Amino acid sequence: MFFDLLPETGLACAHRGARSLAPENTLMAAQKAVDCGARCWETDAHMTADGRIAIFHDETLERTTDIAGHPEFRDRRDIHHFTLAELRTLDAGSWFLAADPYGTVASGEVPESDHPAIRAQVIPTLREALDFTVRHNLPMNLEIKDQTGHAGHDTIVRAVLDLVHEARAAHLLLLSSFNHDYLVQAKRLAPGIPTAALQEEQHPENLVDYLRSLGAAAYHPDHRITTPELVRELSEAGLFVNLWTVNDMDRARMFIRAGAKAIITDFPQRM
Template identity: 50%
Template structure:
């Protein structure tokens, strides 16, 4: 949630988050399938006897015991701490950050009128269980954020379920490594308004072709600002990046 707040302050047009369903059915915002990389679960005394580190094997109450922020200070994954770009206050706020629920995240979007791309993560060990689709939409309706939400996933069965049951909610197909065959027809099959490929997979010609069919392209994860500006200039509707402030500054020149 600290990242969401900073993104808002930095002028991001929207934010992206990843959703998992955990052991008690709660929907939580977390990127990885396992907890080791970005929490203190490996050293937490309450979980020393737990063999599984998969997030889906833990309840909401258990997950709330974990520190999900200090890892960033320790690993400095983008070099921003070493470069002096993080304030002492931000570092203090990172320590003890908790895994948020989807409700908490969508309430933030509603409060600030900030559009949000909700990526439904492929549920490890239960990818064929489509119930997460309805669970996500229930919360979207409960918090009245239909006007702010875009749903995406690498699991296209989730998108097919979404289109069949909730055609009013806009969708984006996520892909990596290769494009679908007959890409326009494939995207139209899901009624997709957006396409989110790895940025290394696209060029201006593809972006223009998709735009002709009313499909907006938002590549991920573009952290080279020269490349980001080039893609934006080439017609990409959105740029998914870890550096919203840097990109906002470049685009404002």
């Protein structure tokens, strides 16, 4: 299963793919993660208006697509209000060249020869991402985005698991979410697939007992609220700790020395 495929500690997990080298959560970013030697990749799943599962992080489309240039969609911005076919008409790559969010375009770390492929990127489906991960034997940390308030809230976990099984990708998967009820559902439906609790702002009380009550194999806290001492405590309790999003190499080394299983980073090429 997922953790059996990885080194004992200290691996680099490419956050939304190698998102400093290609547009996040695209198949190009996943390929860049492979190319730079990442041992796994993290990505995100949302449900569309027609019940399909798309790979995308934000709830709204402005930041990483050209939705502003589509007057036919002027009254819609939320990903949950679009069908998959509509989402696939959007350019999910050119923003990266214009925004240069990590300065890697200006520095030349993203070569000009990559620019045409970047402009051609679209929002992938989960099935495409799963097929990629199976083809490259690249473990995937899949975050199921919280669908509270949307039609997919009651169905996304089962829909994700159906696709995972269809793609024969279960052995490569770690399922994570900020909605910890989803983890309980996933554990009930697919007990063999490990789960991880995402957390920000503050840790739950009685953390070890809480994680065990969820059936979680791992804890994914924001590194800014986490100490090496907590990493050691959880590791000694038999829980894996994968920290997000760590882009400072000295801080990454500190957590690795404390026993962190993975460092989720925007810069896997520099790890």
